[in-house]
Amino acid sequence: MQSFLRYILGILPIVILVCGGVTLWGGWTWGLGSLAVLMGAIAARDAWKLQQLHRWLQNQGLSTGHGANRTWEQVFWRLHSLEKRFDENREQLSEVSERFQQALALLPNGIIILDRNHRILWCNPAAEQQLHIQFERDRGQSLPYLIRRTEFQEFMEHPPTLEKTGILHLKHGNELTLSLQLVSYNQEERMLVTHDITQWERDEKVRQDFVANVSHELRTPLTVIGGYVETLQTSGPLPPATQDKILATVATQTLRMHRLVEELLSLSRLESQSGSAPSIPVPLADLAAQILQTAHQLSQDHHHVTQQGTWEGNLLGTETELVSAFANLVANAIRYTPSGGHITICWERQSQGGVFSVKDTGIGIEAEHIPRLTERFYRVDRARSRDTGGTGLGLAIVQRIAQHHEATLTIDSSPGKGSIFSLHFPLHRISTT
Ligand SMILES: Nc1ncnc2c1ncn2[C@@H]1O[C@H](COP(=O)(O)OP(=O)(O)OP(=O)(O)O)[C@@H](O)[C@H]1O
Ligand SMILES: [Mg+2]
Structure with missing residues (x-):
């Protein structure tokens, strides 16, 4: 309404001026004639503008309403369609923006x-x-x-x-x-x-440490073997006793490398396995016999090895893996228990499952090391472990095997007194027949 008034007020002075001037010049007849011509010109200009608007709206692809055949009606109808289309677009746009924000x-x-x-x-x-x-x-x-x-x-x-x-x-x-x-x-x-990228960075660090550790572990025996080979090549004929000593050291170092490679392969095999171990019955009595034999072989009667518990029924899993895990724990007990110490291998049935444990009266482990023992290559005393032929992969292998059998490894130890390493198997990994 306001804009309409402004429009009228805008053209009124021109009309008054033109028509007043003409009336004064030629009288009323001329004045009215000029008013008619002026009004006609304004009407023609508006009709032309309306036609332009009409054509523009038509170009927007907007339909005319049924029966809307007069130009004004058509224009209003099309403006109405334009408003509707605008509302639809706005709705679509806000839907897209909402979906986009949800995705983000x-x-x-x-x-x-x-x-x-x-x-x-x-x-x-x-x-x-x-x-x-x-x-x-x-x-x-x-x-x-x-x-x-x-x-x-x-x-x-x-x-x-x-x-x-x-x-x-x-x-x-x-x-x-x-x-x-x-x-x-x-x-x-x-x-x-x-x-x-926290996890990625950690994995990358583990991978780099692993490569560094393997290289380091291989470098020591290779250096020893290389040195002796050079001695044999450059020095003249050696006394048989010296030669035997050299060959014995070369053999020990070769065995060490062989063990390292075997353990690495076994760890890599275990790590590439997905899911849990198949439930194949493995008689506990057979496991006990094999582990006792290993213990006696390794101890060479330097320790008191005893067996406790009722080794009846079956463990459900992969025999080779179970033997490997149990033997690793027994080997550690013997390795880290001085001569004359006691080693007890025990199987205990509990309401929630069964527990295999190896108890020793050995050197024990400081509490701060315990959480890290299952890391690859982690050793409390590197020099001591290496002297006894350890690579620091044993407990990493035990841990993998435990996971594969849905078991958990617990370590209880006090320095100077001894350790208990236990594998807790769930009920569904045990059968009585
Ligand atoms: N029964 C134990 N008593 C004391 N320390 C132990 C015992 N078992 C393991 N450890 C400590 O844990 C470390 C890791 O044991 P792990 O079996 O992984 O490696 P390792 O015995 O050194 O080498 P290997 O790969 O030959 O088993 C050992 O180096 C040792 O320091
Ligand atoms: Mg070991």
């Missing part, structure tokens, strides 16, 4: 939209969790100010490119390593993508 919320990667001054415009829940920020609280805040890490500030200062990545180490209770990628998708905004 579920992404495991953190996404943060920043303005050119690195102030937070938006972020998803993964980013909140990884960077310890809260969108509602921190929106509009500078991200480098919130993170307060020099490496992060330096990373953000340089112009972003698609290839530009960085690493951020954070500690909110747990240690967290994030890979960062900063991209700018328009003049005003940038997107920071964060990816949690």
